[in-house]
Each structure stands twice: as structure tokens, then as C-alpha cells.
Amino acid sequence: MTKQQVSFFWFRRDLRLEDNVGLFHALQSDYAVIPLFIFDDAILDSLPKNDARVGFIHESLAKINSQLQEIGSSLLVKKGKTIAVWESLIAEFDIKEVFFNKDYEPYAIQRDLAVSELLNSNKAIPHSFKDQVIFEEKEITKADGLPYTVYTPYKNKWLEKCKTMAPIPEYDASVHFSNFHKNSFAFPSLAEIGFEESPIKVKPHNLTKIGNYHETRDFPAVDSTSYLSPHLRFGTVSIRKLVNWAARKNDVFLSELIWREFFMQILYSFPKVINQNFKSAYDGIQWRNNEEDFKRWCTGTTGYPMVDAGMRQLNETGYMHNRVRMVVASFLCKHLLIQWQWGEAYFAEKLLDYELSANVGNWQWAAGTGCDAAPYFRVFNPDIQLKKFDEKGIYIRKWIKEFDLGYGQPMLDHAMARDRAIATYKEGILK
Template identity: 40%
Template sequence: MSQYARSIVWFRRDYRLSDHRALHEACAQSSEVIPVFVIDEVLLKGFKNVRQVQFIQACLDDLEERLRERGSRLLVVQGNPAHKIPELAKMLQVNAVFLNHDYEPMAKLRDAHVERELKKLGVAFLSFKDQVIFERREILSGGGSPYKVFTPYSRAWLKALETDRASHLKEYRPDLKKLVAEGSLKERNARFANLGFDPVPLLDENGKPLKFGEAEGRALLKRFAPSIAHYKKDRDFPSIEGTSRLSVHFRFGTISVREAVRFCSEHMSEGAKTWLNELIWREFYMMILDQFPHVEKGAFKPEFDSLKWEWSREHFKAWCEGRTGFPIVDAGMRQLKETGWMHNRVRMIVAMFLTKDLLIHWQEGERYFAEQLLDHELSANNGGWQWSASTGCDAQPYFRVMNPVSQSERFDPEGKYIRRWVPELRDSDAKRIHWPHEEEGLFSSGPKGYPAPLVDHKEQRIKAIRMFKKD
């Protein structure tokens, strides 16, 4: 006999049916399970990332199709989940609500509210770790506090994994026969379009429609298998397809992180170790956001909140539109605007350029990325920006400022990436493409109307270092 006669499994950022902890637990502990998604009107107020909305809608449609194949349906309602979930629990007469943990500050508040309301109704609230291998305070320093520096955290993370690999990487296989179709509610097919989010085409850089959903997450992982051994060598070169492109799937849980770590073990190599290290960075920033939630609103090191950043609307606009006159920066920003994705090396270069060359507050860049990135993840984006701006935990020291031209020469030596995204420079040779401005005039424009540089890197670097020293 199951412990609960009827339960809800509440999908939030975990749009898959396989290796899904909450779904597994719900099916194991209940006779009937109703899958639910709430279009969160509170979270979506002022939300500008239409690509993410589109991706979620596509994943929900995919999930609905998979559920229908199994005789179930996804119940999609719209409202404030803090009220909607307890309301549904009452209407559907369920005994328990199953869900996976979320570590974002707003989500934690929402979940605490739902838990309190369900308690009043006598409905169990059962939340599980799913989107990370280690969460919250599971990885602590010798002194019993959360790590603030990545390298010792990653060492402790790997050690903890080895203590009980089998249980940490367990595959949770839900008994999908328990899923039922709830048919009594009239409101059951809410869509993001109801809130004025019109569909936008989601295209990859070759202009082909982007695929989504669980099957695509798994297909990408499989496609990455021959490349993972070369990951360490290739991952910094934006013109090479050397990374997994799985970030949006990790963001929305169309792949299980346990599956990704198991995949690393099955394809063990130096490259796989380096890739695993990136998954640990992902968890490090999630832990930081969870344990130091002030990072959402300010610097990890509060002394950096008083830095005197500069502001220029024109410079910021030129950065967003890829018109800074620094080819690698412009290539990245144009790729982002067009596709919603940017290579990690280039994310670092453009973020450092905004903060250390244009001296614009990192939060402006963080906000723009949040609107544009299909894989936008509060923890990783915040961590990446604070790392680049030297305000964060384990950040790049402020006196180490990346030179966008030498970065370009090093990581796009033939200029292939720049040529792809900056058509004005398509005919430039591999030497001139990184700095196509006339040698005699620093602020001259490049070929075919390519913009003149906004600033002098050498001068701005000195200004940036002075700004930090004054603090």
C-alpha cells in the first residue's frame, strides 16, 4: 500500500521524466500522481527574457506529449504558485506535494510559503535535492563553514563523491504507471502567450530551429562523447565546437546532472576531468547563492559595493549592440543578441571589458545577460559577472585586467570567430582582424564602417585599477 493515495508532482525547472528525484519519490510513495506546472505570474512580472519563456513553453509541450503517451496529462495553471499549489491540493484532494529544491532567494521564499499553507491543510510538502550532486551545507570547510574559494571546494566535492559514488549518482527511475490524467478542472491548459509572451523563433547560429526537451538534452550529451577527451584543449577557442552546449538543458533540467556526472565516469579522460570541474563550478555558484544570498543584490565582498563606477548610456548601448570597436567583444555581443548564447571565454572577455574598460557597473551587464541568455541562471551569471568584475568570491584580482586584443589573438588566432559575427571584418587578414584600426590614429574606424574603438584600453586599465585602490 502506498503512503499517499493521491499526490501532486510540481514541475518547476526539471522538465523531464527520467532520473527525476521528486517524480520518482512521488510515484514510489503514492497510488496516483498528478503532474502540475504553474505559470508563475509573480516571477514573470517585468520578465524580459522571451527566449527562456519560449524554451519553457516548448519543454512543457514536449512533456505534455510524453505524458499523454503514458495516459497522463500535464495540468498547467496560471497564477501565484504560493496560492495556486495549496488551492490545487485542496481541489484535487491530494495528500502530498512532491517537488525538487530550488536555491534562488525568491524561490526559497515561495516554497516556504507553500509549505506553510500546505501544512495548514494537512498536506505533506516533500522537497528533494535534484539539480545538483551536493547542495546547501553538504560541502563545508574544515572549520564547518561554506567555502568561499573554488579550488578547495572542488577538492572536497570530489572527495565527498568518492565516499559514496553509488548513492550520489543514483539513477531515479520513476514508476510512470502511477501518473494519472486529472480531468475535472476547467483551467488546465494555461500558456505563456496568455501573459503576452508572443512566440519568438529559437535558432542556433546556423539559423536552424533549436531543439528542446529531454530527448535533445540526451542527444547533445551523446553528441559530446567524441569531443569530451579534447575538452581541456579545445574549450577556450570560440571558433571550435569544443563545449557541450548543454547549459540550457542544465538550466531547465532537461538533463539530469547525475546522468552528466555518470557520463564523465564512463568517458574518463583529462578532458572529462576538466568538464566535471565545470559542473563543479556550477554547483559552487549555486551553493554561494544559497549560502550568501546577498550576492543577488550586491558584491560578494560588500566593501566593493562603494566602488565609483562610471556610466555612459552610449558606451553601454554600443557594448550591447556589438559596436565597441574591439572585434572580439563585438563578435561576442552580436552572437549573444542573435542567438542567446555566447562562448564562455568570450563571456569573460566582454564582461571584463564592460567593467574594466568601460568602467560600467557589473550589475548592468548582469542584467543585460539575464535578458538575453537562453541559459540564464542567476547563480552562474552572478558568479561569472562578479568574477570578471573582481567583486566576488574567488574572483580575478582587480589588477589582472584582460586585454581584449591579446585575448583575441590567443583564442581566435585566425580570426574565424570574429569573421563569423562581424561581417565588416570578413576580408581582414588574421593579423589585422584583432585590431583593424589604423596604427597612426587610435580612434579611427576600421574597414566597411567598422566602428572606431570607444576607449583606449591602456588608459582604462590604469583608471580601473585606480578605482579599486581608492575603495
């Protein structure tokens, strides 16, 4: 029996039909396009069965599937080891071309290389595209071609290059939707993938709150955040639409989007930062790494209200306000002298917007070990941060229900912890 000649578009971190570069090009293939998503066992096997991020991916895929059904198509959803899934698809279809958008994390690079080799060996042509960033890999470099390791000159070069493109072109694939393969693949339930509903949900994003982002972003009690970060992480929104919008509305918010790409190119250029200090001079620091202290930090029972409120918000919702993230990270690394890798791993487990490059970048920034990081002698005072950014205690009372009933004493004295941290860093930094 003759196998059907088709092309595939492989969804990964781009869970939308709108302004999707790889999809735009796929739909101009000479063959009908089957849209595909693979739940990768290599990723899923390490996650709890009620992981909220898997639920969000499933929900986003269901929306795409509904859109496809309106035009007589549907989404093919598979689960398994990625290579094994592609081997089964090659056996079932005469695959001519496969289109996908690039992913820049080390695991994804290796996965995509292996899949591309498999496709090529079976006379299927892989095509990859830039979609999740404005500038990728080596597009923003110093004059000598080396990557920037300081944010401000990177940002300036990024903005300069972006202005020559403004507005950034967007990709409307809807005019080619008739090229989707006509089919009715069964869409699996969350249970069929081996997962269950989580009480934690990803909130809808809200761009209307960004107009005065520069004025409100440091105050956690003011619910002024856009909740965009998980949507950016999984690509349910387009970075091009977002940057075009932010460039007109708010420079400070645009700077945050540039930080995202800065950390991505740091990870791409220096993959060791996943689990090693960017600044190797910090490798000699003698961390305390006390497990009981770490547990108190995780559970939000340190006795420092700003720290505890942040950790409880994270544990209950999968979110944490950005200002509070800096406070809790500094507290773990400086007050408790616990390695940043411990905190990074905990955030990776809990954050709905977990992004490897940003998580590693921000944790190393807080610890002082990263590129363009806070200096080691900068130690946030959680009480001063509370007075400055939650003066009326609205945020802490929301997350610490027992606060007004007589809250516990701090687990250690700030002045002592600060002096100890500075001395430990000073002694440990390799000359």
C-alpha cells in the same frame, strides 16, 4: 460531492521524467499522482512576450505531456500567482501529499516556504528533495562547518566526497509510471499562456563534443561546446547522469559542473551577492556608469572585435562562448568602469542559460569583487585575447558582417583604460 484523494508532483527546474528524484518518490505515494507545472506570474510579468526561455519551457513541457499521454495520463499546466494556484487546487482536490525538488534561489526558497505552510494548514504533506545538484547547501563545508569561499579546496572536497558515491545513484521512476493519475488535462498553447514564439531557440545538447573539451573550450570559432547549459538550467538533463558521464570522460568539463555547485552554495550562504559586492572592501569604487558607453557595449559597437562579436552573438542567439564572456565582462567593468550589476542584468535578460548564482558569481569574478575573483589589476586585453583564441578571425567575421569592409576604431585606448581602471580600483578599495 467527495473530492478525489490525490498526490501532486510539482515540476519546476526538473523538466524530465527520467532520473527525477522528487518524481521517483512521488510515484511511490499511496495516492494517484497528478503532475503539475505552474507558469508563475511573479516571474513571467517581467519578461518580454517572446522570451525564448518561456518557449523552451513550453516545448519541454509538451514533450513530457506526450510521454504521459502514452501511459494514459497528462500534465496539468496552470498559470497565475503560485499561492493562488495552490489555493484553487486545494479547493478542487483532496490533496494528501505534494512532492517537489528543491530550488536554492532566494525567491524560490520564500515561495516554497509559503506553499508548504499553505499545504500543511490544509493537511497536505509537502516533501522536498535534492535533485538539481550533487551536493547542496551545507554538504560541502570546511572543517569548522563554514562554507568555502575559494573554489579549489571546495572542488577537492567535492571530488573526495563524490568518489565515495561513484557511480552516483540514479532514480528510475518508470517502473512506477502506472501510479500517475489517469486524466486528460488540456495542454495550453504558448499563446494561451500569453507568450509568442521567439526566433531564438535553445539548441539540442550534444555530449559527443565533450571528449576533447579541455583542448577546444577556449576557441570560440570551434563549435565544440555541448550546449548543455540551458538544459541544466531547466533540468531537461539529469545532473547525476551528467556527472557520472563526465567523471569517465573529461576532468576539465567535470570541473565546470563543480563551479556551478560552488556558485550555488555561495548564493545560498551569502544571498547579498545578488546585488552587492561579496568583498565589501570594493564598495568604495567610483564607477563611471556612463549610459552611452553601456549602450555601445550592449549593441556590440565598441570597436573591439572580440567584445563586439560576443555581444552580437548574445543578442542574436541567446548564447555566448565562455571565453568571450570573460572578455566582454572584463571590458565592461575594467575598461568602461561600469558596475558589474549592469552587465549581470543585461545577461539575465538575454542568456538562454541564465542562472542567478553562476551569472552573479561570474560577473563578480570578472569585476574582482567576488569570492575567489580575478585580482583587480588583471585587465583582459581584448586584442591579445583575439590573437590567442581567434587568430584567423573566423569567430569575429561570423558575427561582425562588416568586419572586412573597414571596421571602426576602438571607443577608447586599451593602455589608457587599463591604467585608469587600476588607479580607480586602487583608490576605491576600502582599507
